[in-house]
Amino acid sequence: MISPSKYLISLLIIGFILTQSISTAASATKIKTKHRGHVTLSTAAQQLNTESIFAPDFLLGDPSDDYSFVNQRVHANYTANKYGSYSLVFDAQHDRNRFSESDSRINQLYFGFNLGKNLKIKVGKQRVLWGKGFTYIATDFINPPLDPSGLDLAKVGVTAISMDYIRKDYSVTAILTSEEKGVDSGGLKFAFSPLAGLDLDAVLYRAPSVGTAYGGSFSLDAGQVIHENLTNLVIFGSAATHEKSRYPQILSQADQAAIPGELGIEGNYNSGLLGAMYQATGTLSLTGEYYKIGDAYSSNDYSQILQPLADLDNPDREGFFNWLNVFSAYGRTQKEYVSLSVSKAPLTLIGNRFSDNLSLDVGMLRAKDDSYLFTFAATSAYWGRAEVIWRTTWTGGSKATEFATAPFNWYSEISVKIGF
Numbered sequence: 001m002i003s004p005s006k007y008l009i010s011l012l013i014i015g016f017i018l019t020q021s022i023s024t025a026a027s028a029t030k031i032k033t034k035h036r037g038h039v040t041l042s043t044a045a046q047q048l049n050t051e052s053i054f055a056p057d058f059l060l061g062d063p064s065d066d067y068s069f070v071n072q073r074v075h076a077n078y079t080a081n082k083y084g085s086y087s088l089v090f091d092a093q094h095d096r097n098r099f100s101e102s103d104s105r106i107n108q109l110y111f112g113f114n115l116g117k118n119l120k121i122k123v124g125k126q127r128v129l130w131g132k133g134f135t136y137i138a139t140d141f142i143n144p145p146l147d148p149s150g151l152d153l154a155k156v157g158v159t160a161i162s163m164d165y166i167r168k169d170y171s172v173t174a175i176l177t178s179e180e181k182g183v184d185s186g187g188l189k190f191a192f193s194p195l196a197g198l199d200l201d202a203v204l205y206r207a208p209s210v211g212t213a214y215g216g217s218f219s220l221d222a223g224q225v226i227h228e229n230l231t232n233l234v235i236f237g238s239a240a241t242h243e244k245s246r247y248p249q250i251l252s253q254a255d256q257a258a259i260p261g262e263l264g265i266e267g268n269y270n271s272g273l274l275g276a277m278y279q280a281t282g283t284l285s286l287t288g289e290y291y292k293i294g295d296a297y298s299s300n301d302y303s304q305i306l307q308p309l310a311d312l313d314n315p316d317r318e319g320f321f322n323w324l325n326v327f328s329a330y331g332r333t334q335k336e337y338v339s340l341s342v343s344k345a346p347l348t349l350i351g352n353r354f355s356d357n358l359s360l361d362v363g364m365l366r367a368k369d370d371s372y373l374f375t376f377a378a379t380s381a382y383w384g385r386a387e388v389i390w391r392t393t394w395t396g397g398s399k400a401t402e403f404a405t406a407p408f409n410w411y412s413e414i415s416v417k418i419g420f
Contacts, residue, residue: 037078037420044071044413049395053309053324054407071413072096075154086113089126093154108157120164127157128175130189130203131238132217135331135339135365136291138238138271139203139215142175142187148331148365149393150375151411169193179208187213197224203240209264215240215271232279239272245295247333248326250305257319258305260326269294275339283346289339296335299369302402310400333402336368345379357381371397371404387417 048068075093091108110124131139135148144156160177170192177185187205194200199219206212217238223231245267248260275289297305309320327333341363348355359379366372377391394410395403 033080033082035078035080037076038417039077039420040073040075040415040417042071042073042075042413042415043069044073044411045069046408046411049405049407049409051310051312051405052407053306053405054327068098070098070411073415084114084117086111088112091154105156107154110157118166120166122160122162122164125157125159126162127155128160128162128173130173130187130205131201131215131240132199132219132236133238133273133275133289133291134287135289135337136273136293137217138240138273138291139201139217141203141205141207141210141213141240141242142177142185145329145332147329148337149329149373149406150363150391151393151413177207184208195225197221201238209244209246211243211264211266213240213242234277235274236276237272237274239270241268241270241294243267243269245269247295247297250297250301252304257308257316259319260322267295271295283344283349285343285345287339287341287343290337291339292336293332294335296333298335302334303400306402306405307400310405330373330403330406331365331367334367334370338366338368340364340366341375354380354382365403367397367402371395371401373403373406385419387419389413389415389417391415 046068073093073095076091078090079087081087088111089108090106092104092106094102094104096102106125108125108127110122110126112120112122114120127143129137129140130142131137136145142158142160144158146153146155158177160175162173162175165172170190173189173191175187176183179185185205185207187203187207189204190202192200197220201217202214203216204212204214215238217236219234219236220226222233222235223229243266244264246263248263249265250258251261252258271292271294273289273291275287277285277287279285305320305323308314308317309323311317331337341361343359343361345359345361346356347358347360350356357380359381361375361377361379363375363377364372365375373393373395375391375393377389379390380388382388390412392410392412393408395406395408397404
């Protein structure tokens with residue numbers, strides 16, 4: 001059986017050959033292929049939380065190394081596209097982290113082509129967005145979730161074959177992919193707009209990790225659908241249900257530590273999101289979201305796992321170590337979260353080259369009755385094709401809570417994105 005890496009390399013070679021062949025043919029008919037992309041160079045520093053359950057073992061409780069440069073990244077994105085004919089997308093990154101081995105990965109690598117005016121097919125590692133939402137999408141069971149802390153914004157996809165059939169009033173998307181061995185996962189999305197200002201999605205998906213999953217999402221322009229005085233307000237949401245839990249059950253016995261049990265426990269797991277975005281002015285926007293993950297842990301269940309891990313003097317702490325691999329992403333472990341953000345893009349429109357090319361974003365992600373993450377981002381397009389981004393995240397909350405036990409007190413990253 002071909003390994004995923006060999007498959008992707010083969011796909012890139014085939015896609016490149018096809019792209020060049022089609023480009024040559026297009027040149028002969030005066031139709032040009034458009035090439036675009038960017039390279040992003042990033043470096044990050046943090047103040048280490050030396051009492052974190054995720055901190056490297058040799059730094060636990062040692063405040064002498066609380067400030068450090070922790071990560072450097074090179075991220076490359078390239079797209080070749082001929083409108084109405086084909087596209088090739090390559091997205092990859094290389095990370096060098098002080099506390100772990102260097103990591104190279106391909107986020108997306110697929111070749112897409114059109115069969116007629118309405119049918120599009122994509123083959124390869126791709127990210128297919130199913131549903132509405134920013135911080136969380138209840139109906140997206142296909143893609144690995146984005147890091148909700150915002151530390152890694154790359155869109156990692158899945159190896160799949162997908163098809164889009166697009167008409168004026170509706171579209172249908174189908175996908176076949178794999179979670180274990182061979183093609184074992186697939187689904188359909190039906191998108192339509194019954195009236196101006198209202199977009200609806202219906203999703204059906206089946207995979208070993210979730211069983212049968214289905215749901216829907218919506219996006220509503222309140223100014224068009226409800227009342228003209230609500231212009232610039234967009235309300236969106238999603239709701240879904242699935243059959244198998246994606247989180248290990250908690251196994252606990254008398255006088256023993258709670259340990260992770262099996263995945264895929266059958267049940268009726270209901271998740272949902274409700275959000276709104278308001279364009280207060282031409283440059284100022286406000287976004288708020290509330291979401292609930294049906295198969296995640298309740299606050300009480302999460303607390304009985306986290307507190308022994310966060311207590312470095314607890315003699316039973318070692319018995320909980322298997323949980324460290326379960327909590328791999330912040331903001332996806334408990335049932336309920338609230339997300340708020342304010343964006344000003346651009347900062348001014350006064351003819352000043354610096355402030356007219358500067359965008360600011362402030363956000364907060366809060367676990368209900370628990371802890372929070374704050375983010376601040378500034379993006380400058382002062383140098384044209386060279387975009388500079390500064391993004392900082394810091395944590396807060398009482399001891400032994402989700403975000404307060406993150407491996408950092410603050411994490412700051414500066415990136416330079418060069419387009420071509």
